[in-house]
Amino acid sequence: QVQLIESGGGAVEAGGSLRLSCAASGDTFSSYAMGWFRQAPGKEREFVAGASWNGGKTSYADSVKGRFTISRDNAKNTAYLQMNSLKPEDTAVYYCAADTDRLSRYREHYDYWGQGTQVTVSS
Numbered sequence: 001q002v003q004l005i006e007s008g009g010g011a012v013e014a015g016g017s018l019r020l021s022c023a024a025s026g027d028t029f030s031s032y033a034m035g036w037f038r039q040a041p042g043k044e045r046e047f048v049a050g051a052s053w054n055g056g057k058t059s060y061a062d063s064v065k066g067r068f069t070i071s072r073d074n075a076k077n078t079a080y081l082q083m084n085s086l087k088p089e090d091t092a093v094y095y096c097a098a099d100t101d102r103l104s105r106y107r108e109h110y111d112y113w114g115q116g117t118q119v120t121v122s123s
Contacts, residue, residue: 002029036094
């Protein structure tokens with residue numbers, strides 16, 4: 001098992017940047033593909049970005065491509081989501097998740113989830 005704790009959320013103006021972190025503990029972090037999802041009020045949780053076990057493969061939602069970057073540091077058991085050029089529509093609770101199988105865009109494939117961190121972007 002792995003426990004995940006997100007941090008780095010907050011309030012920012014449109015055009016600003018935030019860096020989310022996801023600290024993992026418990027099992028071997030490098031065994032997992034990692035993903036970031038988000039959920040806005042009244043909407044379903046959606047895929048944002050994902051990275052394979054070593055970060056060699058990444059995947060992004062079209063809505064964030066070119067603005068967000070996922071990375072991981074297996075030595076620090078931490079995954080990151082660098083978010084630039086933020087827009088009000090990026091406002092949501094952001095969750096990191098771990099997949100024991102492979103990089104996936106589908107939330108049902110992920111086995112472990114963090115509690116989430118709020119990101120609020122004002123116009």
